[in-house]
Amino acid sequence: MRNGDVWDFEDAGEIRGDVNGSGVVLGVDGGATSTVCVCMPLLALLSAHKLPDPLPVLARAVSGCSNHNSVGESAAWNTLEQVMAEALSKSGSNRSAVRAVCLGVSGVNSSTDQERILKWIRDIFPSHVKLYVHNDAVAALASGTMGKLHGCVLIAGTGCIAYGFAEDGREARAAGAGPVLGDWGSGYGIAAQALTAVIRAHDGRGIQTMLTNSILKALGLSSPDELIGWTYADPSWARIAALVPEVVSCAEAGDKIANEILVNAVQELALCVKAVVQRLCLCGEDGNSSFPVVMKLSNIQTSYPAVHPIKPQVEPAVGAALLAWNYLMKESEAECHR
Amino acid sequence: MRNGDVWDFEDAGEIRGDVNGSGVVLGVDGGATSTVCVCMPLLALLSAHKLPDPLPVLARAVSGCSNHNSVGESAAWNTLEQVMAEALSKSGSNRSAVRAVCLGVSGVNSSTDQERILKWIRDIFPSHVKLYVHNDAVAALASGTMGKLHGCVLIAGTGCIAYGFAEDGREARAAGAGPVLGDWGSGYGIAAQALTAVIRAHDGRGIQTMLTNSILKALGLSSPDELIGWTYADPSWARIAALVPEVVSCAEAGDKIANEILVNAVQELALCVKAVVQRLCLCGEDGNSSFPVVMKLSNIQTSYPAVHPIKPQVEPAVGAALLAWNYLMKESEAECHR
Known part of the structure; x- marks a missing residue:
């Protein structure tokens, strides 16, 4: 807990966000210009077999750049920690209520990048919290597919990247370099x-x-x-x-x-x-x-005659939260069948 | 004289470089990795209708980057001033002996760049000293033509540029961007x-x-x-x-x-x-x-079948000094014919 101050709110007020005690998930979209974290309740998602509309977002926090290539690892990590703490604090919840966190972070380009962030974030949350780290393109894909990792996302802004998942979990990317x-x-x-x-x-x-x-x-x-x-x-x-x-x-x-x-x-x-x-x-x-x-x-x-492009209806941070929830569901199911 | 210390040597020792009193010229090759200044006597060049071999170089000084785009204007100018002072000091001469200075500096890409450097260097030398400022490619051309601005130079290293002069003085460049x-x-x-x-x-x-x-x-x-x-x-x-x-x-x-x-x-x-x-x-x-x-x-x-490439026998700073001398000769001739 190297950045202690940001978690001070946990010692202060009452907990009111996680009213039913089933916990929350955090979704983070970390980009080169800004970083967004949303906090969503797990029960509302669990109980609805199809997704509720609008999606129940307890809180949303925004901060600056979290691409470690641009600002360095320690500044990037501080930003990520701060934005997660702010979202949890705003939601009236705290880390003990967190069930899963999914980070989609710009600059995560290799398994080495992924493992370094996982190792760092592991120390921030209690050990039972499920943690997932991806490139931010993955959060963007999930924001279009409402949390299902299947298909291909194309992002073209200041930079560009294509990222895709097969239904069996294989993944591939192009550009984003x-x-x-x-x-x-x-x-x-x-x-x-x-x-x-x-x-x-x-x-x-x-x-x-x-x-x-x-x-x-x-x-x-x-x-x-x-x-x-x-x-x-x-x-x-x-x-x-x-x-x-x-x-x-x-x-x-x-x-x-x-x-x-x-x-x-x-x-x-x-x-x-x-x-x-x-x-x-x-x-x-x-x-x-x-x-x-x-x-x-x-x-x-631009237009691609042969495909039906999906324009995401929710932001990538929500995509990341839905992804966290999906992962959690799959793991619970796997445990039930054991 | 904003960088006074570098000229302290002028108050100290005896003057021995400019033995015959006809003065010296300075040639500077300012690049993105290093900056070289040579000091050459004017008489030796004047008296020889063809260039003496080897060329009489009184002193040579080397410093770091003087590209204002890379290190900022004030650092670039300090480097230029320092390397000129060092060459003069090593040559046993001082600013009162200088007749002309030719700077070939990387990052001089427009008349605005040229005028800013001219204005700055004007304050360093006595008002009768002739001053010439060019892109460093021009010094490289002069190092191949022994001071005559005619023809084309192609430089390909970390960067690349082609720069040329017609005999009537028109100039043109390509790349170097x-x-x-x-x-x-x-x-x-x-x-x-x-x-x-x-x-x-x-x-x-x-x-x-x-x-x-x-x-x-x-x-x-x-x-x-x-x-x-x-x-x-x-x-x-x-x-x-x-x-x-x-x-x-x-x-x-x-x-x-x-x-x-x-x-x-x-x-x-x-x-x-x-x-x-x-x-x-x-x-x-x-x-x-x-x-x-x-x-x-x-x-x-690489090879270009149709041209006879000249590989320079002297370094660009010497080219710049020869250029300073050539300019000076032309101006003296023009004055004689008035």
């Missing part, structure tokens, strides 16, 4: 290619494009040469990705280069989904199996 | 594409490549997933570019992907030179004019 490692379907990728096109048109390597005037105007610069200093001044991905609307307007106005960049980005995103679907054989042996594709596209407007 | 802005012919560009190829092979978007084993082994990692954390841990370009030898070995061993990356990089570099040559019309109207192409290729081995 950051700008250095070629996430060209991301908002950052689109904007970086647009900036590159402006430089190339300026120095004679590329053809002229409307992007030059559009981007220079948006940034208040007078020459493409000044873009070099501008990109150096602050390399944050979100700042670059914020230029996507300029690319979209230029493409809509008929600019060939801007249009090519967007078409390439859509193809890259489609390739990410395709790679995941093929590796998991989600279409089945006959190619006709149905499976959900959850889409969270913040930055680009 | 950094990784975000698509310098794909650079060492960084080659290595970033190799890392991307490893990720794509791993997640099913790309075909298998020898680069996977080669790069993971070089970095001591066990899975491509771990590359994500590795690139985040330290985004320095030189660290990424250091993987170029792995790409070259894989290409030599017959790997298709590695070979494609190198071929693309060479084409990118050729395109940079072509853009500069065309904009400046260096080939002349009949396409037969001869012009020097200076090559500084640290990272890749």
Whole structure:
């Protein structure tokens, strides 16, 4: 309990959230810009064989970045601990009522990442609490499927990633590797290619494009040469990705280069989904199996003729909570049959 | 004189460097990894109608990064001032002996950058001292042409840039814009594409490549997933570019992907030179004019069948000093003819 202060509320007031004593679950969506934790009662979910609408969310807390790659491990963990404590405190509950926690955290890219967070969170909660750690894309998938890990999610915002699960539990991902490692379907990728096109048109390597005037105007610069200093001044991905609307307007106005960049980005995103679907054989042996594709596209407007995209009705933190509940149910069932 | 201490030596010892009283020139090559200043006597150059061999270098001083984009303006300027003071001090001379200073500094990408440095350096030297500020590529060109600004220089190391001058003084550049802005012919560009190829092979978007084993082994990692954390841990370009030898070995061993990356990089570099040559019309109207192409290729081995590349025999700081001397000569001539 290295961050003791955040749990002080447990010694203070009365417990009123967990009124029926069956406990709560926590779902966390930890991203590069913000981290959200929701606290949901277990009984309400247990007793309803189908999910109640609206979902009973006891409390919701929001904090900053929890991607350990961006802010370092200890800052990321402090944020996660703080947001969980705040959600529990707001719900009028405490750690003794927690039955399961599911974290979907940006930056969890390998089993090593997963194990380090699991080891750390193990010390925060009583030993009987079930703990699950995933990449935040998994929480986004669960927010579209209401807690069932099946199908594929595609997220395209500042970054991009495709993540999928087969019904037998096998999982696969594509992209989500950051700008250095070629996430060209991301908002950052689109904007970086647009900036590159402006430089190339300026120095004679590329053809002229409307992007030059559009981007220079948006940034208040007078020459493409000044873009070099501008990109150096602050390399944050979100700042670059914020230029996507300029690319979209230029493409809509008929600019060939801007249009090519967007078409390439859509193809890259489609390739990410395709790679995941093929590796998991989600279409089945006959190619006709149905499976959900959850889409969270913040930055680009696009369409895939062959799939029926699901736009999540709940936020990823709720997806994570539903996931925690699903895991818990499966484990209880397994224990009953033993 | 904001950085007074570095000039304390001027009040101390005797002046012995500028023995004949005709003064000295300073040439500075300011890069992202190091900054070099050389001090050369003016008389030795003046009296020899062709350049003496070896060139009379009175002193040489070395310091760290002076790219204002990387370390900020005040640190960059302190480094430049310090390295000039050290070269003057070592040469047994001082600022009163300086006739001209030529700075070739990485990160000078626009007239705004140029004017800011000129304004700053103006306060350091007596008002009669001639001052010239360029991108460091210009010093590299001058190191190949022995101080004459004519032709094209191609630099490919961690970054890449092509820079050229027509005989009438017109100048042009291509690339040199950094990784975000698509310098794909650079060492960084080659290595970033190799890392991307490893990720794509791993997640099913790309075909298998020898680069996977080669790069993971070089970095001591066990899975491509771990590359994500590795690139985040330290985004320095030189660290990424250091993987170029792995790409070259894989290409030599017959790997298709590695070979494609190198071929693309060479084409990118050729395109940079072509853009500069065309904009400046260096080939002349009949396409037969001869012009020097200076090559500084640290990272890749390549060949251009149609040109005779000049490998510089002196370092860029000496090129900058020769440039200062050339400028000075031209201005004296112009004054004589008035």
